Amino acid sequence: MNIGVLGAGQLGRMLALAGYPLANRFTFLDTTGHPSAGIGEVMIDTDRKHLETFLEKVDLVTYEFEHLPVSLVQAIEEHKPVHPSSEAIRVCQNRAEEKALFDRLAIPTPAYRLVDSAEALEAAARELGTPVVAKSVTEGYDGKGQAVIRDPAEASDAWRSINHPRLIVEAFVDFVREVSIIAVRGRDGAVAFYPMAENVHVDGILRYSVAPMPDLDDAIQQTADGYIRALLDELDYVGVLTLELFQTRDGGLLANEMAPRVHNSGHWTMDGAVTSQFENHLRAIQGLPLGDTAARAPTCMVNVIGREGEAADILAIEDAHLHRYDKGERPGRKLAHVNLVAPTVDALLEKVRACAALLPDAPPPRFSFE
Amino acid sequence: MNIGVLGAGQLGRMLALAGYPLANRFTFLDTTGHPSAGIGEVMIDTDRKHLETFLEKVDLVTYEFEHLPVSLVQAIEEHKPVHPSSEAIRVCQNRAEEKALFDRLAIPTPAYRLVDSAEALEAAARELGTPVVAKSVTEGYDGKGQAVIRDPAEASDAWRSINHPRLIVEAFVDFVREVSIIAVRGRDGAVAFYPMAENVHVDGILRYSVAPMPDLDDAIQQTADGYIRALLDELDYVGVLTLELFQTRDGGLLANEMAPRVHNSGHWTMDGAVTSQFENHLRAIQGLPLGDTAARAPTCMVNVIGREGEAADILAIEDAHLHRYDKGERPGRKLAHVNLVAPTVDALLEKVRACAALLPDAPPPRFSFE
Numbered sequence: 001m002n003i004g005v006l007g008a009g010q011l012g013r014m015l016a017l018a019g020y021p022l023a024n025r026f027t028f029l030d031t032t033g034h035p036s037a038g039i040g041e042v043m044i045d046t047d048r049k050h051l052e053t054f055l056e057k058v059d060l061v062t063y064e065f066e067h068l069p070v071s072l073v074q075a076i077e078e079h080k081p082v083h084p085s086s087e088a089i090r091v092c093q094n095r096a097e098e099k100a101l102f103d104r105l106a107i108p109t110p111a112y113r114l115v116d117s118a119e120a121l122e123a124a125a126r127e128l129g130t131p132v133v134a135k136s137v138t139e140g141y142d143g144k145g146q147a148v149i150r151d152p153a154e155a156s157d158a159w160r161s162i163n164h165p166r167l168i169v170e171a172f173v174d175f176v177r178e179v180s181i182i183a184v185r186g187r188d189g190a191v192a193f194y195p196m197a198e199n200v201h202v203d204g205i206l207r208y209s210v211a212p213m214p215d216l217d218d219a220i221q222q223t224a225d226g227y228i229r230a231l232l233d234e235l236d237y238v239g240v241l242t243l244e245l246f247q248t249r250d251g252g253l254l255a256n257e258m259a260p261r262v263h264n265s266g267h268w269t270m271d272g273a274v275t276s277q278f279e280n281h282l283r284a285i286q287g288l289p290l291g292d293t294a295a296r297a298p299t300c301m302v303n304v305i306g307r308e309g310e311a312a313d314i315l316a317i318e319d320a321h322l323h324r325y326d327k328g329e330r331p332g333r334k335l336a337h338v339n340l341v342a343p344t345v346d347a348l349l350e351k352v353r354a355c356a357a358l359l360p361d362a363p364p365p366r367f368s369f370e
Numbered sequence: 371m372n373i374g375v376l377g378a379g380q381l382g383r384m385l386a387l388a389g390y391p392l393a394n395r396f397t398f399l400d401t402t403g404h405p406s407a408g409i410g411e412v413m414i415d416t417d418r419k420h421l422e423t424f425l426e427k428v429d430l431v432t433y434e435f436e437h438l439p440v441s442l443v444q445a446i447e448e449h450k451p452v453h454p455s456s457e458a459i460r461v462c463q464n465r466a467e468e469k470a471l472f473d474r475l476a477i478p479t480p481a482y483r484l485v486d487s488a489e490a491l492e493a494a495a496r497e498l499g500t501p502v503v504a505k506s507v508t509e510g511y512d513g514k515g516q517a518v519i520r521d522p523a524e525a526s527d528a529w530r531s532i533n534h535p536r537l538i539v540e541a542f543v544d545f546v547r548e549v550s551i552i553a554v555r556g557r558d559g560a561v562a563f564y565p566m567a568e569n570v571h572v573d574g575i576l577r578y579s580v581a582p583m584p585d586l587d588d589a590i591q592q593t594a595d596g597y598i599r600a601l602l603d604e605l606d607y608v609g610v611l612t613l614e615l616f617q618t619r620d621g622g623l624l625a626n627e628m629a630p631r632v633h634n635s636g637h638w639t640m641d642g643a644v645t646s647q648f649e650n651h652l653r654a655i656q657g658l659p660l661g662d663t664a665a666r667a668p669t670c671m672v673n674v675i676g677r678e679g680e681a682a683d684i685l686a687i688e689d690a691h692l693h694r695y696d697k698g699e700r701p702g703r704k705l706a707h708v709n710l711v712a713p714t715v716d717a718l719l720e721k722v723r724a725c726a727a728l729l730p731d732a733p734p735p736r737f738s739f740e
Contacts, residue, residue, distance in 0.1 A: 013390070017387055017390055017391070020383070020387055020408070020409060020696070021387070021691075021692060021693040021694060022681065022692065022694060023681075023694035023695075023696040023706075025408070025696070038390070038395070039390060039409070274688075274689050274711075283685065287682075288681060288682050288685050289682055289685050289686040291685065292688055292689055296666065311392065311393075311658060312657075312658050312659055315653065315658050315659050315661065316659040318644075318662055319644050319662055321391075322391060322392065323391040324391060324392060324393035325393075326390070326393040326395070336393075341644075
């Protein structure tokens with residue numbers, strides 16, 4: 001089976017590495033002009049002229065990037081199966097749609113307002129209580145428009161700087177930690193859930209994911225499983241879905257956002273779970289049985305961002321698994337990740353600290369459970 | 371680093387799958403006209419005109435196949451580092467050289483004689499006691515010349531059928547089981563040993579490998595470690611080396627043959643060991659630290675030969691890992707393997723039986739420890 005992938009970055013690369021053993025072949029459609037997958041056949045389609053050729057080559061289409069024109073994905077669906085569907089993309093690329101879906105399924109979120117003027121933004125900031133974060137409801141190829149408002153008087157400046165006709169305004173959450181739940185749903189509706197991860201972001205970029213969360217309460221996992229199952233079933237979803245949440249002081253979970261794809265906070269599964277998120281995504285979209293999502297041992301994913309450390313030093317750590325993306329160094333760019341596996345959480349934390357010390361731009365690892 | 375691989379079959383394919391995460395790129399040189407790696411850049415060189423271009427592309431050369439002209443490998447060594455060296459190839463492709471090396475290092479082997487005539491073959495059969503097996507000392511691209519002699523009077527027929535000027539004649543060994551030891555040696559001389567595997571061959575083709583051998587005696591592992599370390603050090607070897615042995619009724623080990631490469635009896639390491647044989651080979655030849663060779667859990671590799679079973683059925687077995695080579699079906703052809711992992715040997719055997727039942731051409735699994 002030849003699998004077409006929209007996007008050609010490291011997620012596509014790791015999908016392919018998981019798919020060759022299933023005798024899959026891969027054709028990537030890159031619309032950025034800067035593919036980095038470095039594997040399979042990569043078609044560069046910056047002029048939108050190669051879609052037909054791409055579709056002739058492939059049996060099935062998936063994607064590693066959800067900020068695609070919905071109309072493009074719908075057009076592809078006329079010719080080849082696409083998993084997850086364009087409906088998942090439509091919802092996930094619009095924060096207003098996403099929040100409406102969370103509300104409809106009774107998945108709690110931070111308090112929010114939708115606004116379409118500077119005045120409405122100011123009023124929302126007052127109602128929710130500052131600080132708030134204002135975000136454009138859609139997000140294009142070229143990054144994010146968002147601003148933190150610490151005083152309602154800053155609303156008009158924020159409105160101008162974001163420069164988008166519709167914004168979502170969210171109350172700040174006093175969270176204990178950021179977590180994520182990843183699940184996979186097969187074509188037959190079967191669902192499997194990975195153990196939840198605790199995620200550490202610095203400046204909005206994921207730095208560390210630890211899974212299973214060391215102090216994970218069964219009830220919390222079950223709550224998260226229920227939320228993501230509701231999303232999967234509602235969207236008649238096929239493939240891997242990721243839901244990022246905040247855990248509050250009282251143990252509650254508030255949904256932040258979802259991604260209709262394999263996710264950085266699931267990279268730990270490559271070495272820490274019986275079946276990786278990449279293999280399970282491929283199993284799902286091909287109608288194969290889902291693989292076991294259990295963790296083999298406590299695992300931490302350490303992102304390598306901006307600059308790479310010495311591979312030899314990293315590989316000298318016992319049970320360290322380096323996954324390089326074969327990309328050039330650039331500040332803020334995801335270049336690789338290291339999965340560290342250990343028999344106990346204490347041993348794991350020691351390895352994480354040793355690994356972080358080898359990475360030029362890694363922030364100190366700090367977790368809620370330490 | 372761009373790694374050049376001589377040969378482009380499934381071993382090269384799996385090397386590449388292990389090497390992409392190390393940011394390696396792969397160029398294969400295929401001299402058969404029938405490459406199957408299906409990954410990286412494959413150069414078909416049936417006319418021996420592409421070697422120079424190949425060498426310009428690569429930083430380092432290794433191979434997945436030892437029946438290469440030694441002169442070719444020596445010529446490559448003039449231009450680029452080759453690991454393992456041409457000396458390893460020279461010894462491994464000649465049974466007389468190999469046995470002489472075993473003798474020199476005091477590694478016990480079955481009793482043998484070298485003969486260069488039908489008369490000498492008959493005399494050797496008498497001396498060793500029939501049955502004996504006669505094999506040409508070298509083995510070309512096109513398979514094996516060997517014959518079993520059950521009566522010395524059959525010697526002249528066997529001599530004609532093998533049709534080679536020099537044969538090695540080996541006494542039959544009353545073995546309890548066939549086993550293998552795989553080890554890896556780094557550029558700095560560091561050595562790591564995998565736990566030994568019990569191998570089941572049917573009609574000369576490997577069918578099952580179980581590792582670690584369930585009833586493995588520490589002393590046996592240490593003996594095997596000592597033998598392979600002697601070989602590695604004597605050859606100043608860099609990379610993965612495999613030694614196949616017979617275990618006799620008294621627990622002793624007799625060396626059968628060695629292979630200067632990753633080996634089918636080490637495929638279990640892809641899912642059953644902390645670091646796979648493929649990754650460790652790549653770490654070694656690049657001068658990176660060796661990875662942990664410990665087993666994670668009892669593992670059995672099941673070869674898929676001739677015809678493939680239904681992937682969906684195989685993947686429905688818990689902790690089953692399918693590795694397809696994306697090759698066409700043909701009697702006797704290695705098409706894939708399945709790694710089964712289980713917490714106990716009993717649970718493992720149940721999975722092996724379930725898996726074998728799904729493979730059209732799989733012989734019933736029978737192990738010495740059952």
